[in-house]
Amino acid sequence: xxxxxxxxxxxxxxxxxxxxxxxxxxxxxxxxxxxxxxxxxxxxxxxxxxxxxxxxxxxxxxxxxxxxxxxxxxxxxxxxxxxxxxxxxxxxxxxxxxxxxxxxxxxxxxxxxxxxxxxxxxxxxxxxxxxxxxxxxxxxxxxxxxxxxxxxxxxxxxxxxxxxxxxxxxxxxxxxxxxxxxxxxxxxxxxxxxxxxxxxxxxxxxxxxxxxxxxxxxxxxxxxxxxxxxxxxxxxxxxxxxxxxxxxxxxxxxxxxxxxxxxxxxxxxxxxxxxxxxxxxxxxxxxxxxxxxxxxxxxxxxxxxxxxxxxxxxxxxxxxxxxxxxxxxxxxxxxxxxxxxxxxxxxxxxxxxxxxxxxxx
Numbered sequence: 076x077x078x079x080x081x082x083x084x085x086x087x088x089x090x091x092x093x094x095x096x097x098x099x100x101x102x103x104x105x106x107x108x109x110x111x112x113x114x115x116x117x118x119x120x121x122x123x124x125x126x127x128x129x130x131x132x133x134x135x136x137x138x139x140x141x142x143x144x145x146x147x148x149x150x151x152x153x154x155x156x157x158x159x160x161x162x163x164x165x166x167x168x169x170x171x172x173x174x175x176x177x178x179x180x181x182x183x184x185x186x187x188x189x190x191x192x193x194x195x196x197x198x199x200x201x202x203x204x205x206x207x208x209x210x211x212x213x214x215x216x217x218x219x220x221x222x223x224x225x226x227x228x229x230x231x232x233x234x235x236x237x238x239x240x241x242x243x244x245x246x247x248x249x250x251x252x253x254x255x256x257x258x259x260x261x262x263x264x265x266x267x268x269x270x271x272x273x274x275x276x277x278x279x280x281x282x283x284x285x286x287x288x289x290x291x292x293x294x295x296x297x298x299x300x301x302x303x304x305x306x307x308x309x310x311x312x313x314x315x316x317x318x319x320x321x322x323x324x325x326x327x328x329x330x331x332x333x334x335x336x337x338x339x340x341x342x343x344x345x346x347x348x349x350x351x352x353x354x355x356x357x358x359x360x361x362x363x364x365x366x367x368x369x370x371x372x373x374x375x376x377x378x379x380x381x382x383x384x385x386x387x388x389x390x391x392x393x394x395x396x397x398x399x400x401x402x403x404x405x406x407x408x409x410x411x412x413x414x415x416x417x418x419x420x421x422x423x424x425x426x427x428x429x430x431x432x433x434x435x436x
Contacts, residue, residue, distance in 0.1 A: 124392050124418045128306075132390040132421050135291065135304040140427050142188055142280065143384050147431035149191020149275075159275075160432045161323040163235065163243040164378035165189040168314060168361050170281040172245050172296030173260065178373040179366065181358035184310050185283030186384070189235065195276040196227035201254065204265035204272075210255040211236065211266075211274055223253045232276050233297055236262055239271035241324045241333030241376070242368045245279055245296055263372035270326060284310040289391070289407065308406035308420060309389035314361065315353040316380030318346040323379070333367035333376050343376060353383060385426045392418040 147160035159165060169176040171187035191197075198216035201224075219226035228234070228251055237243035242264060250257035256274065266272035281294045282303060291303040291310060320341035326332035334342055342365065346354045356377060365376045391407055392398055397418040398409025404419040411417045 120416065124394060124397050128390050128392055128418060128421050131304065131306070132388065132423055135307070135390070136388055136423050136425055138303070139282065139291075139386060139388070140425055142282065143186070143386075143427040144430060145190050146188040146429050147190065149193070149195060149277075158431060159189065159191055159235075162239065163189070163237050163241060163324070164374055164381070165431065166314075166381055166384070166429065167374065167378060168312065168358060170283055170294060172279050172281070173371075174296070175281065175294075178368075178371050179362050179364075179375060181362035181375070182283075183312055183358055184286075185281065186312055187279060187281040190278045190280075191235075191275055192278055196232075197275040198224055198273065200266060200268050200272040200274070203267045203269075204262070207261040207263065207265055208258075209265070210252070210257050212255050213274070225251050225254060225256060228256055228276065231297070233279055233295070234258075234274050235277040236266055236272070236274045238266055238273070239324050239326045239332065240330065240367075241379070242372065244368075244372045245277070247297065263368055263370045270330060304390070306391045306393045307388065308391050309387065309422070311387045313385045314356040314381050315350050315383040315385070316346075316356045316377065317382050318348045318352075318354045318380075320345055321376075321379040333365075334379055343380075346380075354380075356380065381429065382432055383426060383428050385424065387422065387424045389420050389422040391420045 143166070147158065147165035149159055165188060167187040168181040168183070168185065169178075169187060170185055175187070176182070176185075196216060198213040201212045201214035204211065213224040215221055216224040216227060228248055230248055230251055232248040233245060234248055234256070235243055235245060244262040246258035246260055246262060248256050249259040279296050283292055283294070284290075284307065285292050289306050289308055291307045292300060293303040294300045320343040321334045322341065323334070324332055325335050325339075328339065329337055331337045336342055348354050361375050361377055363375065366373050367376050368374055389406060391405065392409075395409035397411055397416065398405045398407065399411040399414070399417045400408045404417065406420055
């Protein structure tokens with residue numbers, strides 16, 4: 076039908092142009108709505124994976140921070156008056172103990188901490204060790220009868236044998252007598268009562284990145300080797316220390332120690348602070364000496380400087396279908412090609428102050 080002026084109208088009174096415009100708007104709106112629907116569907120599909128990555132990352136970061144904060148925790152060592160961290164290093168940039176890394180190595184993707192369990196057995200040596208394989212003879216031990224100072228030690232315990240010079244060994248108890256502890260491996264030196272030798276139950280835990288498995292793993296000298304966190308693509312630590320020379324452990328007057336000489340002066344030089352009031356300690360500086368101890372028990376004396384640790388942790392989506400090929404988003408590429416279906420890696424950096432290593436404790 077023709078309207079005024081000869082224009083063609085539809086049966087409802089719309090012009091052909093208006094019908095075309097309306098159809099175009101409808102198509103455009105429908106396409107836009109479809110895009111939003113697809114985006115919402117992608118968000119719904121990827122949200123659980125995003126939440127899993129974030130939750131896993133948060134839990135792992137909190138767990139690592141707690142392990143680092145507990146380095147050196149436990150009852151005082153050496154006669155009950157000196158914290159363990161003032162006698163031996165309690166954090167190392169390596170896997171420590173039998174089956175671990177070389178004693179003077181240092182890495183940025185692993186650490187070991189020593190902690191003493193609450194209520195752990197502690198006893199001074201009653202007599203000098205004659206040889207490195209001789210049984211450890213104990214003096215009286217808190218909570219034990221005088222006749223059985225070993226009453227709180229058990230076969231299979233991991234124990235720390237140490238003295239006031241800074242030297243120490245980690246061994247496993249193989250037999251327990253009324254006053255003696257046999258150990259499964261030789262220690263690095265015969266420990267002497269005149270140097271304040273003592274023994275205590277200790278927990279030794281190492282955390283390291285297994286890049287081949289994309290896992291953080293937890294190990295111990297007792298044979299523990301288990302996953303701590305899955306789908307971890309990067310783990311990096313930086314150690315920070317006190318620039319002043321450490322003043323402990325301090326051997327008896329006239330005796331030479333790891334950080335204090337026979338005259339009572341410090342062996343280590345002062346350093347220039349370059350991170351606030353602290354100094355960054357590179358892996359090289361934690362492995363180039365001076366050296367304390369010997370053999371498998373040797374360590375770099377600069378470990379006595381450590382006061383703070385920074386770590387960076389990166390986690391990925393466990394399902395490769397949520398990972399694409401963008402290098403900035405993914406350390407380990409996956410099969411995803413649609414950006415809307417990708418879940419980028421998440422990364423967190425945390426600074427941890429080691430409260431048990433504060434100077435003056």
